[in-house]
């Protein structure tokens with residue numbers, strides 16, 4: 311069966327590097343490598359001790375020629391990453407050396423691994439659950455230490471344990487209902503109803519507190535999308551450069567300098583912020599600039615936060631008012647840039663909330679801007695206190711589960727039969743199971759792993 315065939319892939323990134331790792335997993339892993347690996351000590355790799363490194367050469371068995379000099383380790387299942395037999399070949403880095411070795415591994419009998427297939431096997435073989443598997447990819451994709459820390463905790467099973475606990479409590483409630491339904495007495499049914507309602511209420515509070523971490527969690531994992539918007543020449547690109555502390559974007563005194571979208575990541579106290587510098591928005595006949603302006607308007611819709619830039623050294627213009635209209639009621643911060651110049655802007659005329667005075671030229675106010683960005687999304691200190699829900703899929707499952715628990719509680723409180731509540735409770739139990747993968751369909755599981763990279 312394809313599911314248990316022996317698979318191989320490069321686990322390191324392809325490019326010039328000191329060393330590459332080729333990972334092989336499956337029943338045949340050791341036998342396949344034994345065909346192409348000649349050890350210095352003359353022993354067959356079939357006799358290799360698990361969890362040791364072995365020195366030798368990968369050869370082309372047809373010609374006997376050396377393909378590369380390598381170190382090879384063998385992890386005996388189930389004590390391995392996939393819980394199957396795993397062999398790792400450490401060969402020289404670089405595209406040619408690595409692919410030549412991988413090619414011999416394929417010729418010797420392994421098939422190419424699909425994206426995420428190693429981690430998928432760790433899941434299918436029961437070493438980790440789905441939320442732990444998802445955390446493995448989050449670790450790789452982390453853009454800040456905080457994101458990584460949160461992903462590590464999830465990979466170690468922190469969320470899984472939480473979910474398992476909630477599920478077992480729900481089962482307990484179900485069992486309790488079952489007893490009452492099987493031995494129906496008026497009194498018993500009443501006291502059971504009260505207890506069930508109380509237990510559900512307490513569990514729902516717990517789920518709500520998990521959900522309340524989801525907004526912050528999403529930003530920690532996916533980053534905050536920030537768009538710098540304004541009419542031409544107000545200093546948007548200068549602001550990007552000031553935030554990054556490097557000359558990333560072209561700055562000139564000619565309005566309409568930036569034509570295309572420029573995106574860069576910035577770490578603001580642990581929050582990965584994707585900053586987008588956009589073309590100044592104005593009516594224009596220039597075909598290229600027009601496309602840029604349309605893109606800028608698109609960014610207004612996509613952003614989590616808009617930084618609206620005004621030039622304090624010029625009076626307000628129709629263009630400024632038009633942009634304010636585009637921004638509408640989206641989350642935004644207004645900057646009065648060029649505070650180092652003479653003030654010619656009549657702020658009272660603006661229908662805006664809080665504004666921050668800055669100078670992209672000399673850096674004044676940039677620190678305050680960063681602080682505001684952080685405060686807008688994070689209340690209190692940014693640490694991983696309790697379990698953090700960082701994944702949209704988990705959040706949605708929690709929301710559905712909560713809905714079902716609410717339905718169950720409503721039914722019990724209204725004195726409707728406990729049987730009906732039991733149906734909702736088991737539906738909630740199923741939704742929680744989607745997070746750990748216990749009750750998720752094979753198709754959806756496959757889809758999750760297909761987003762991983764090859765070799766993971």
Ligand SMILES: Nc1nc2c(c(=O)[nH]1)N(C=O)[C@@H](CNc1ccc(C(=O)N[C@@H](CCC(=O)O)C(=O)O)cc1)CN2
Pocket residue numbers: 331385388389390391398437
């Ligand atoms: N060379 C190498 N380095 C790597 C990885 C890898 O697969 N290969 N990893 C890939 O992500 C990470 C480490 N993750 C790992 C997770 C579990 C097991 C493992 O063998 N677990 C078994 C046995 C543990 C034990 O020896 O007691 C288990 O949990 O049962 C190995 C690596 C980072 N570094």
Ligand SMILES: Nc1nc2c(ncn2[C@@H]2O[C@H](COP(=O)(O)OP(=O)(O)OP(=O)(O)O)[C@@H](O)[C@H]2O)c(=O)[nH]1
Pocket residue numbers: 540541542543544545546547548549560561562563564565566567568569588589590591647648649650651668669670671672
């Ligand atoms: N005095 C002063 N000049 C600034 C400041 N910020 C930007 N400028 C100048 O304003 C001009 C325009 O700056 P840019 O950053 O290119 O403006 P922009 O908003 O990106 O312009 P477009 O890309 O054309 O939309 C440049 O000459 C900058 O040096 C500031 O805080 N003070």
Ligand SMILES: [Mg+2]
Pocket residue numbers: 546547548559560567568587588589590
């Ligand atoms: Mg610009």
